[in-house]
Amino acid sequence: NAGVTQTPKFRVLKTGQSMTLLCAQDMNHEYMYWYRQDPGMGLRLIHYSVGEGTTAKGEVPDGYNVSRLKKQNFLLGLESAAPSQTSVYFCASSYVAGGLEQFFGPGTRLTVL
Amino acid sequence: EDQVTQSPEALRLQEGESSSLNCSYTVSGLRGLFWYRQDPGKGPEFLFTLYSAGEEKEKERLKATLTKKESFLHITAPKPEDSATYLCAVQKSNFGNEKLTFGTGTRLTIIP
Numbered sequence: 412n413a414g415v416t417q418t419p420k421f422r423v424l425k426t427g428q429s430m431t432l433l434c435a436q437d438m439n440h441e442y443m444y445w446y447r448q449d450p451g452m453g454l455r456l457i458h459y460s461v462g463e464g465t466t467a468k469g470e471v472p473d474g475y476n477v478s479r480l481k482k483q484n485f486l487l488g489l490e491s492a493a494p495s496q497t498s499v500y501f502c503a504s505s506y507v508a509g510g511l512e513q514f515f516g517p518g519t520r521l522t523v524l
Numbered sequence: 525e526d527q528v529t530q531s532p533e534a535l536r537l538q539e540g541e542s543s544s545l546n547c548s549y550t551v552s553g554l555r556g557l558f559w560y561r562q563d564p565g566k567g568p569e570f571l572f573t574l575y576s577a578g579e580e581k582e583k584e585r586l587k588a589t590l591t592k593k594e595s596f597l598h599i600t601a602p603k604p605e606d607s608a609t610y611l612c613a614v615q616k617s618n619f620g621n622e623k624l625t626f627g628t629g630t631r632l633t634i635i636p
Contacts, residue, residue: 415567453629455626501568503567511556511558513570513624517567
């Protein structure tokens with residue numbers, strides 16, 4: 412059981428470039444989430460999904476898009492990266508009938524120059 | 525607006541020196557309060573969920589408690605391996621709102 416995995420672990424982009432972060436979970440969880448973590452600000456929710464084919468906006472969705480074509484995968488896209496998107500990105504998943512807790516992946520450290 | 529404030533920001537303890545971390549929260553209708561541990565360069569690791577005032581949960585040297593306004597994470601006789609950042613988060617009670625609101629964490633260092 413790998414839990415929640417994220418690829419890549421590190422990435423450096425130039426302003427205006429695009430990229431996709433991949434999150435995969437093997438726990439058969441219905442809900443999946445993307446957060447960003449910045450110094451002094453705590454984790455903030457970007458987008459989330461309550462099931463295959465569904466997505467919803469979180470607290471800081473601007474500049475990001477997401478897709479959930481398969482239950483086990485949740486993709487986060489940056490169409491035109493900006494320096495303000497330099498951050499550590501975490502994916503999480505949870506089981507809707509469980510105890511509400513979310514299980515996190517190891518993170519992707521993104522730097523936009 | 526939901527708010528979570530953790531104190532202190534950083535805490536240094538000698539090995540074996542017990543203490544408590546505080547999480548004060550403001551949320552309209554609490555569905556659950558969560559404690560996570562985060563090691564440098566890693567994702568948050570789930571520790572506890574508390575659902576109602578008066579509830580307590582324990583795991584090894586950690587004990588979490590909950591009142592209507594705050595939660596405490598008590599650490600008893602800590603060891604160096606307990607060094608980490610401890611995060612608190614709350615979730616609202618309205619169905620479909622799955623957002624966790626996180627505090628900024630307490631960075632705990634246990635000195636051998």
